[in-house]
Amino acid sequence: MSDHSLEAILSAWREGQLSTTAVESQLRQRYATTAEGQDVLLDLDRQRRCGFPEVVYGQGKSLEQLRTILEMQQQAGQPSLITRCDAAHAAVLAETFPAASYQPLARTFRVGQLTAAGLPHVLVVTAGATDRPIAEEACETAIWMGCKVETLSDVGVAGPWRLIERRERLQQADAVVCVAGMEGALPSIVAGWVSCPVIAVPTSVGYGSNLQGLAPLLSMLNSCAANVAVVNIDAGFKGGYMAGMIARQVARGREG
Amino acid sequence: MSDHSLEAILSAWREGQLSTTAVESQLRQRYATTAEGQDVLLDLDRQRRCGFPEVVYGQGKSLEQLRTILEMQQQAGQPSLITRCDAAHAAVLAETFPAASYQPLARTFRVGQLTAAGLPHVLVVTAGATDRPIAEEACETAIWMGCKVETLSDVGVAGPWRLIERRERLQQADAVVCVAGMEGALPSIVAGWVSCPVIAVPTSVGYGSNLQGLAPLLSMLNSCAANVAVVNIDAGFKGGYMAGMIARQVARGREG
Amino acid sequence: MSDHSLEAILSAWREGQLSTTAVESQLRQRYATTAEGQDVLLDLDRQRRCGFPEVVYGQGKSLEQLRTILEMQQQAGQPSLITRCDAAHAAVLAETFPAASYQPLARTFRVGQLTAAGLPHVLVVTAGATDRPIAEEACETAIWMGCKVETLSDVGVAGPWRLIERRERLQQADAVVCVAGMEGALPSIVAGWVSCPVIAVPTSVGYGSNLQGLAPLLSMLNSCAANVAVVNIDAGFKGGYMAGMIARQVARGREG
Amino acid sequence: MSDHSLEAILSAWREGQLSTTAVESQLRQRYATTAEGQDVLLDLDRQRRCGFPEVVYGQGKSLEQLRTILEMQQQAGQPSLITRCDAAHAAVLAETFPAASYQPLARTFRVGQLTAAGLPHVLVVTAGATDRPIAEEACETAIWMGCKVETLSDVGVAGPWRLIERRERLQQADAVVCVAGMEGALPSIVAGWVSCPVIAVPTSVGYGSNLQGLAPLLSMLNSCAANVAVVNIDAGFKGGYMAGMIARQVARGREG
Amino acid sequence: MSDHSLEAILSAWREGQLSTTAVESQLRQRYATTAEGQDVLLDLDRQRRCGFPEVVYGQGKSLEQLRTILEMQQQAGQPSLITRCDAAHAAVLAETFPAASYQPLARTFRVGQLTAAGLPHVLVVTAGATDRPIAEEACETAIWMGCKVETLSDVGVAGPWRLIERRERLQQADAVVCVAGMEGALPSIVAGWVSCPVIAVPTSVGYGSNLQGLAPLLSMLNSCAANVAVVNIDAGFKGGYMAGMIARQVARGREG
Amino acid sequence: MSDHSLEAILSAWREGQLSTTAVESQLRQRYATTAEGQDVLLDLDRQRRCGFPEVVYGQGKSLEQLRTILEMQQQAGQPSLITRCDAAHAAVLAETFPAASYQPLARTFRVGQLTAAGLPHVLVVTAGATDRPIAEEACETAIWMGCKVETLSDVGVAGPWRLIERRERLQQADAVVCVAGMEGALPSIVAGWVSCPVIAVPTSVGYGSNLQGLAPLLSMLNSCAANVAVVNIDAGFKGGYMAGMIARQVARGREG
């Protein structure tokens, strides 16, 4: 049954295509998505539809809201990822979810992770040390998605041999995340060495003013390399997510 | 031999790992990339390194430059794609390259196309009729890359059933290109229905002012859907290229 | 007498159309609007002219100025609403006005409320939990205007069924306020389901950078849905006010 | 039956709640929305859902597409409005639709108009003579929606008595559209005299540079008057549509 | 002697047109402008050339630098004005200059003031209470220049009678400073009532976002009233200075 | 009688303070401002209130509208100035108004001019030859206001002696208009030599990109000289108007 609207479920039951138990299960799945009293409508159907559970944007959410969401996802057997989770919230949540892992630089809170076929391989490249928090968020996201994640740090364009001598590492990845501030030139260079997509993440890091990341954002959008697509400023999560999704698709075939 | 620098070639020859004929072939490959007198340095090595031949940006290039490039690529056995090629140039070039195909709306000039394993499947979705020239450029690019390309037109968000009733078509693609002007909301909606990457292409189309595409560009960068990455305004070529590259990678596994 | 200029009042008196008492009353009404020594010129005539008393922008006003304004409005029999009122001021004011209600998330201070005919019905829709403070300001404003206010929270576009299954609630409102940050796509979607005006309120909430609300602002202004008009970034008050005014006008006819 | 999804229709038929004829009628309504071969998916259901037929954005559409759309709407008994329709297209279309009316300044092509209860009354106010094309588009839109439309022209703020002496005309409208370029101050002034919503339309008209309408757009968004909401730059259509929708809702009650 | 270059002074002495004492006096005047060791080159010649002593921008200057400047100006018999002077610096400076006056809201530190012929009359008009710090800076500047300064507060455009009934006060001024945030419409309205120049000062005050004052700045630059010129955002000092300079010029003639 | 509202006129008549003839004259003055059928509401009262007749913005106005306005102003004994008047319109209007003068570079159409007491003196300074059209508009405006106008051309800051050796001419003006594109530095330099206000007019002239005048606009707003106020980009008219108004005020005293 390719459709999950309420009408579809009910008429399938009426036609005898679904048992009452199956209907109950499907309805619980749907209506369990609402945590009453917390202003939260969790989308537990996301994993079926889009391949991954809903990732939770932690900023602005109360501790109670976060706990409710984690509990609902755990009951549904879905691994959880909270981004922009501050350390205080993480410390309290860790008591309830002892198997969780908190990465303070990335500010990600992870409970479990997905499994993946064929060893999807994501490489996260950074231009400089100051880009690390954003890069870490990308790493944590791709790890949560079941990918093998490697990093290549401090290979900014001003020192040309640094990248060239490591180009084989670039060429082994299924997808590359490239995190850079300042002039944001790195994704163009990296993309010229690889045959896989490069997801560029501009950061708001810069000597003098980089206009809060607008300079590298524009630079990356105008990249002369065709295999570069861009996500939001400082959006390490999105960079990791896109690369993770692509790497998983590619690896699935490899598995055979 | 993973490296193609001049030194590597020469010392391999000195070590007896390359015959003189092989060296000659490699050197011709390299130095044939320079079309003397036309201010062009064609990158014939791109296909080996990045998977696809260099795509030619037609705007600002003379007829003579374009012809030289096409000839060099044809001699190297590489299919060609010129974007932003005006009709007058195309008409003349078509006399030299009778097998070429010119798409006037997209302004693309294509000579041959790549082959691909596993039937890579790209879907190009548009919000409205005015986005068509950009969408066509995406289509032509993905076709040139060997993909099967389908389109889904005029499914802007104001008529909600239009997209929902066609969601199965969305879910069959290996990668989606989503072209939209105005408020650029369509990629967020499309991404909520699929488990593959969505490449968003903002267009400079809008009632009143959309600031030459900045409004949908910002909208797409801020998409709440995680599986959306963005390319330049009106960059149908880049959207098609990214989606084509991803679809090919995914399909290759399927083949096996 | 449709005109209230000083000349009109005086010559009406001269013509015997107004008694001296009536003139005194009208003049007091006019000149009582000036609170000497507090740099405030309160517009007590606003309710007659525009349907609602002047709403007070709390930021940058001293406690003494706020108290003076509230007293003047109470004496004139007008309910009061202060926006952007900080908690410290509210605590002190509440001692003088024990019937007042302070909403700390919205930072609104309300003394009394208007009555309305025909049960005007306003619905406030939000994309995510982080938009709540702005949404609450909209709610409090519409409540002060005598409307019945309902909310629909966390129905962002990435989870499509969430909104579709609740579309009947949308269709019952006289006017909708739609509060959203990030890409600001929600008003376009909501507007496609309803036959009433949608007032869109962009918020400065976003992963990475939404340029302090400029991204959703531009998105909403470019909405392909025709029944969307936009107010300032984070201007929950204005969203609630516009929707409240419209809902009251519509409900008034229903009453009859 | 409040839902029109395909499933709902089919199961209603299965339950005997719909006759086969009724199903056929509903299905034709839905599937007649697709004009094969023209890249158009017309939303004939819009009138039921949103109160008005789909308005057609003429720019970028071919003559054939426009003709197809008009024919589909006429067959469905829906009046049509094309905006941004150039004169050449209009001249040809007028041969097929002799009852149509084309307004060259507004560039609107209208076939028929809606009926409305209670004489909805829209007032379109402009600051200067150069704003007229935008104002005319607003007028034509509201007329098509069945409203009585009046205009008040050239009452820019530099000549204060002009507006004050005409304030009674302002106060008689159910909704006001206020079109202004330059500093865009007029909506704030107009809104201080009326108790109905003011829809502000910024125009790209200005001595020196008004940044293609950004200056009045920002001005209107920051209006200190609470009853002002804003639409896109030069979006006369949207201004007229919002005002027409509000006026109709208000007038409907008056009728009763 | 209309020229004051070093060469002119010396050759005038050589020609006997200047006594040695006069030369000494002129040279001291010139070279006393340098406070060695404090990175300050004070322009004591400004009063002769431009009519007013140099006004000191306090921000970023050390206490020692400020004291040195004040002492040099006092010795030269010039009244002093420091803007953006923080309270801590002012408290210490007041010990050395007991006749000084510090205005904490405006953050201005004034020692003495200029005299003026003919009672120059400056009026400072504000839209709302939150604009007061900027308005005070304008007032203090004009007072320092020897003007009679009056204020007209809280006459924002949403309450139209407030300004109209006070228009005679507007018409009595020699120059008007108009301070406004939000949509910045007030200068256009004020300028329509007066026959003197209006200096508009945009402020970074606004509900929601006024883009740190860019919205009223653009609005004022686009004013349809011809007698409006604009100074920098929050530049109360410049508004007061321009108005004070104009008022003094006008009053000088009146005196005669 | 300081007030001119309709009520004031009527009750003055009733009290015997105005003869019927006087009332007729005043009413004609007021109601003659409306040119029926041309969408024009001319403000003939402007000269009394603001010192100068309404200046007509020619762009976007029809020939018929312009002629009507000119006739109304001539009948009222007011000199006329049309800005942005294209040559074709001017040629036709000149037949009806043979005494008019058209300046093709400035695109101004002038009929008559005001008289002024005390020889008001305006100096228009330009940085380069390309700024001339804007400067001419300033000149024509100040001439129309009865000022003596001089120009100082091509004194851009890169050739420092050019300005210094002409500084006496600067110091003789009652008000200076300074027109500059590129980096817009000239007003700061000029203002350092004079004791009168400098009205800065940024132009959209520049090598490479000056962002259509934004660069010099920002530069002028940030001028470190206090006697600089700014008008809109390319707004030669406003620069001339402000300077002319100031010069007239100053000269009036001189006369006495």
Added chain:
Amino acid sequence: MSDHSLEAILSAWREGQLSTTAVESQLRQRYATTAEGQDVLLDLDRQRRCGFPEVVYGQGKSLEQLRTILEMQQQAGQPSLITRCDAAHAAVLAETFPAASYQPLARTFRVGQLTAAGLPHVLVVTAGATDRPIAEEACETAIWMGCKVETLSDVGVAGPWRLIERRERLQQADAVVCVAGMEGALPSIVAGWVSCPVIAVPTSVGYGSNLQGLAPLLSMLNSCAANVAVVNIDAGFKGGYMAGMIARQVARGREG
């Protein structure tokens, strides 16, 4: 005599330090800079002060103005360079100055050139063929300054070997001009290979939108390479001038 003010010249004559002939020569030099009646104040002193004659910005200047300037410079023995000179003007001017050279792509008109010691060597690098007009303007300027100019074309960053294999050519220059549109990454890469200054020139060339050159401008300003300074968008002239000036200084020492 280090100073050239009028006073200095006159008193030197009075002191017998200058003969009357010398004074006459100096005065002619100074006053010959004014071309009466053409609104031009040519700075013939520039060559002495800044090393090079004034370069003439051709846009907006009349043929008569350009001819006057060229004649004045030729009489003073100074070579001339006009930038942004359109072909029609050039054709006419070439009749008067038969030794001139016009470069139509660069739109430069050159009469003579400077001599230079030590063979100053400027290299102009471009990313793509579309940057050629800007690069040519840089070349022509540096040639006029007496430099040996070489070009390196089409070495954009997407084809990494192209630049690396030509790095010796980079390392031989005294100064490098780097012209690039799109993401503007090339100067950062080039600067990593050389020990001389790189002058970066952003161009308004780009697929989709590069915001008229703002994207590469911001990119170049944020370059992580320290030896990159930037000039205006499309300012080939400035790039060539800066590089030419540096190369001449360096070469001068080499000569010795």
Added chain:
Amino acid sequence: MSDHSLEAILSAWREGQLSTTAVESQLRQRYATTAEGQDVLLDLDRQRRCGFPEVVYGQGKSLEQLRTILEMQQQAGQPSLITRCDAAHAAVLAETFPAASYQPLARTFRVGQLTAAGLPHVLVVTAGATDRPIAEEACETAIWMGCKVETLSDVGVAGPWRLIERRERLQQADAVVCVAGMEGALPSIVAGWVSCPVIAVPTSVGYGSNLQGLAPLLSMLNSCAANVAVVNIDAGFKGGYMAGMIARQVARGREG
């Protein structure tokens, strides 16, 4: 041997052109650049390639990373410069590197300095006292490069004689750094007096709003003086680096 790639070194060894010791030395030089475990890839080859060691951007780097870098550079015999080094880090590092010098205003940490031939002479000019921290960073950088550095402070354009009387100091420099906020006009003025390059550094200092340095940045980019190139906002380091590099090149010739 002009090339340093790994292949080149190895094959040179194979050909007997390099001794094993020499290879070891070259390899150590290359691979010693990696500090394992600190996410740092130091470019020790920079000095050979670009003339100067890598300068370290201190912000966002840990104490451990900074110490590692300094140690590696000291072992390689290279002087070090850390910019944006906070005082706490500096205090700890000074214990390990007692010969270091920390400048708290500039926040630079310097260990050693380069030697230079011919006394390269850099002049750093500032407009006002608030620009000092940026100017100091420029000074420290040029000192580290072995230049003689002088400063000229507080010569903003509003006091014209200040700069003119000091113009000989300007003319003695080999390169000028010009630091200015507000309207950024100073570089244009300075450049008109000198025959060497002027490196302009815009600062984010301004009364009211200078848009965080965008106003002077744009002003400097649009400078009408041809010998001005620009670096990033507040980038004192880059200004000093460019000027130091140029001055060294020029002085080297002088030496000979």
